[in-house]
Amino acid sequence: MPQNDDKELDSANQEITTFEAEFDAAMKDLREKQAAALKRLDDAIGRAKQQKQAADAAQND
Amino acid sequence: MPHRTINMHGEMPGFNPEEIQPQPEKQETGAEQREKAERTAERLAAFEHKTGNAEAEMYAEAEKQVTEAILKHGLTIQECAGSADVRRAAEELADIQQQAAALGVQTRGRISGLSSRLRSMFVGGMVTLSALAGAAPQARAAEHEAGPAPVEQVEARPDFDEIKQATLERVANDRDLLAAVGAENLEIIKRALQRYDARQVNAIAARLGGIDPARTAGETPVEINILSVAGARRLEKVDSTLMLEGVSGAESTDRIYILPEKRLDANGRLTEESVLGTLVHEQLHVTNSPGVSDRNEMYATGTTMTIHEGMTEMLSTRVMKELGVEQRIQSYGGGTLASAYLMERILGTQEFTRLYFEGDMDAINEALTQRLGKEGANAVLNVRMGVISRLLGEAQGMSTTLEIAQRAKLAGVDVEQVASEAAANGIRERIVVAEDANMVVLSKESLTGELDQDIIFDTGVHVSPHAFPIRVSIDTRHPRQGVTAEKAARRVNPMLARTAQNIENEYDRTLERTPSPEADTFFVGRTNAFRDAFHHVLQAPPEIEGLRERYKNAATQEEKDKIEKEAVQALMNAAREAARQIELQRLKM
Numbered sequence: 001m002p003q004n005d006d007k008e009l010d011s012a013n014q015e016i017t018t019f020e021a022e023f024d025a026a027m028k029d030l031r032e033k034q035a036a037a038l039k040r041l042d043d044a045i046g047r048a049k050q051q052k053q054a055a056d057a058a059q060n061d
Numbered sequence: 062m063p064h065r066t067i068n069m070h071g072e073m074p075g076f077n078p079e080e081i082q083p084q085p086e087k088q089e090t091g092a093e094q095r096e097k098a099e100r101t102a103e104r105l106a107a108f109e110h111k112t113g114n115a116e117a118e119m120y121a122e123a124e125k126q127v128t129e130a131i132l133k134h135g136l137t138i139q140e141c142a143g144s145a146d147v148r149r150a151a152e153e154l155a156d157i158q159q160q161a162a163a164l165g166v167q168t169r170g171r172i173s174g175l176s177s178r179l180r181s182m183f184v185g186g187m188v189t190l191s192a193l194a195g196a197a198p199q200a201r202a203a204e205h206e207a208g209p210a211p212v213e214q215v216e217a218r219p220d221f222d223e224i225k226q227a228t229l230e231r232v233a234n235d236r237d238l239l240a241a242v243g244a245e246n247l248e249i250i251k252r253a254l255q256r257y258d259a260r261q262v263n264a265i266a267a268r269l270g271g272i273d274p275a276r277t278a279g280e281t282p283v284e285i286n287i288l289s290v291a292g293a294r295r296l297e298k299v300d301s302t303l304m305l306e307g308v309s310g311a312e313s314t315d316r317i318y319i320l321p322e323k324r325l326d327a328n329g330r331l332t333e334e335s336v337l338g339t340l341v342h343e344q345l346h347v348t349n350s351p352g353v354s355d356r357n358e359m360y361a362t363g364t365t366m367t368i369h370e371g372m373t374e375m376l377s378t379r380v381m382k383e384l385g386v387e388q389r390i391q392s393y394g395g396g397t398l399a400s401a402y403l404m405e406r407i408l409g410t411q412e413f414t415r416l417y418f419e420g421d422m423d424a425i426n427e428a429l430t431q432r433l434g435k436e437g438a439n440a441v442l443n444v445r446m447g448v449i450s451r452l453l454g455e456a457q458g459m460s461t462t463l464e465i466a467q468r469a470k471l472a473g474v475d476v477e478q479v480a481s482e483a484a485a486n487g488i489r490e491r492i493v494v495a496e497d498a499n500m501v502v503l504s505k506e507s508l509t510g511e512l513d514q515d516i517i518f519d520t521g522v523h524v525s526p527h528a529f530p531i532r533v534s535i536d537t538r539h540p541r542q543g544v545t546a547e548k549a550a551r552r553v554n555p556m557l558a559r560t561a562q563n564i565e566n567e568y569d570r571t572l573e574r575t576p577s578p579e580a581d582t583f584f585v586g587r588t589n590a591f592r593d594a595f596h597h598v599l600q601a602p603p604e605i606e607g608l609r610e611r612y613k614n615a616a617t618q619e620e621k622d623k624i625e626k627e628a629v630q631a632l633m634n635a636a637r638e639a640a641r642q643i644e645l646q647r648l649k650m
Contacts, residue, residue, distance in 0.1 A: 007309050009094075009097055009101055012175055012178060012179060013101055013104070015171075016175065020108055020314060023111075023164065026164050027119075027161070030119065030157055030164070033157050034122070034157045034158075036208065037153045037154045038123060038126045038127070038130075040153065041147065042130040042133075043150075043476075044146040044147045045141055045145055046134060047144070048134070048136060048140065048143075049135065051144070052136065
């Protein structure tokens with residue numbers, strides 16, 4: 001293998017390391033955003049349930 | 062340049078001078094270089110695998126948590142979807158998933174670029190870079206490393222006749238059910254129940270699949286619950302079934318829950334075939350259940366739900382035919398049944414049935430790979446239909462159908478012909494595959510006599526070389542929330558003219574994009590990225606509303622067929638026009 005190819009391999013490995021670090025950081029950020037969004041969805045479903053209970057109660061009255 | 066070597070060994074305990082010492086520039090041997098290249102290729106393959114896994118894990122986690130949240134609060138999916146608050150939160154989640162999908166695509170693009178560079182370095186076969194060649198299949202295979210779900214120990218089931226008799230007695234004395242469906246329908250339920258024989262269903266299914274009848278013979282339910290909605294709500298256990306199926310379902314492995322109330326037609330009537338069809342469908346879940354013991358997991362992965370429910374309904378249709386019952390209504394529209402029908406035609410009824418009872422995605426993957434190639438099987442099985450997208454009324458079921466149609470076409474199947482023969486093959490949904498398998502239109506009559514239609518069109522337009530292709534879809538059942546058809550009609554052309562640019566911008570901003578109500582209004586629907594395509598959901602064209610009205614009031618089947626064809630044409634025209642506008646915009650860019 002020519003020396004240039006060897007350097008190219010090193011460079012490719014370096015790029016993989018960089019891309020992977022960027023990917024990991026972006027995924028971490030998205031996971032955090034998702035956890036917060038899931039909490040909001042849970043709260044929203046809780047409110048929907050309360051509204052339904054209120055509507056059911058009004059209907060029964 | 063001479064290299065200075067300082068022997069530091071032993072001078073600093075725990076310190077490895079190799080890590081910092083300048084090393085002599087040595088010419089690596091061919092074997093070492095090959096090994097290095099292979100290691101690099103393996104790193105790339107592992108990285109690619111990781112991107113897919115990370116995205117899938119996020120998705121599965123969200124689906125699981127949303128499912129649990131809905132269960133915890135005891136609401137149905139429809140009740141949740143009726144809350145603007147819930148939809149907003151679900152939109153936010155879908156947007157995050159879109160960002161994750163886009164990140165995956167972007168990263169895999171980078172990986173692909175590096176792979177090309179590596180390959181170009183080794184033209185001439187110095188190294189084969191086997192890891193690169195196998196990256197995608199490895200990623201898929203790794204998902205199945207865990208193997209099929211463990212087969213549960215099936216305890217001896219109680220006598221089926223006794224179970225059925227007990228159910229008949231409960232039904233006869235269920236005042237809630239009587240109040241919900243009326244005396245006449247209650248008699249229909251009892252007649253359907255009397256006709257239902259789990260052992261007979263299992264024997265037919267085994268014969269259809271060419272499998273040992275002993276495999277299915279003992280799989281009878283331990284409970285059959287035929288309930289009113291009000292009665293079902295009082296049963297905590299049934300909630301997941303109600304919420305996720307919306308109509309009925311088999312909870313866990315061996316209990317059947319049926320809600321005939323949900324099967325009333327526009328005149329408040331039940332049919333025996335409809336109740337029996339539901340019982341047979343759920344019975345097949347019971348028979349199949351050793352392979353799919355965890356329904357929540359099944360729904361969380363999405364893929365399995367689309368494929369599995371479609372296969373169940375498809376097989377149910379085949380069993381019903383053997384029982385001599387013609388089904389007027391089949392469950393699972395929106396692409397789920399159509400996908401299974403195309404799969405059944407591609408694989409053959411026997412293999413399709415056998416695979417269903419193996420209950421193993423590996424086996425399905427392998428069989429599809431033989432017919433459609435590895436890439437084709439992956440494309441089909443990667444399409445998802447999870448609980449979040451159901452909250453938002455999205456079109457992943459249609460995507461599965463489109464993927465199967467396209468991949469079957471590539472594999473040399475005359476899929477247009479197969480689709481046109483659906484009616485002759487017992488499918489009540491009309492399936493039209495057109496534009497060289499780039500367009501699928503489904504039409505079916507709902508229980509209440511409505512004409513329900515879906516269309517998906519792969520426009521083949523990439524707004525930029527690195528953007529996803531754009532798929533346009535319309536679901537006539539679900540007018541988009543907050544945007545009326547009239548508004549959409551006025552806005553449709555300017556909207557489409559700007560769509561391409563907006564999608565391009567969205568792609569470029571994908572990592573920092575935050576959702577905004579304005580953006581959703583602007584799109585008159587939503588644009589979603591799911592792995593390999595943008596899905597642009599359009600409002601139905603304005604004439605559809607009138608056609609649906611005419612269909613509902615049509616006096617004869619002939620008239621209905623004519624109106625349905627007109628509606629299919631209207632949807633096709635709308636999708637083609639959307640594609641044309643997007644393409645025009647692309648040319649201007």
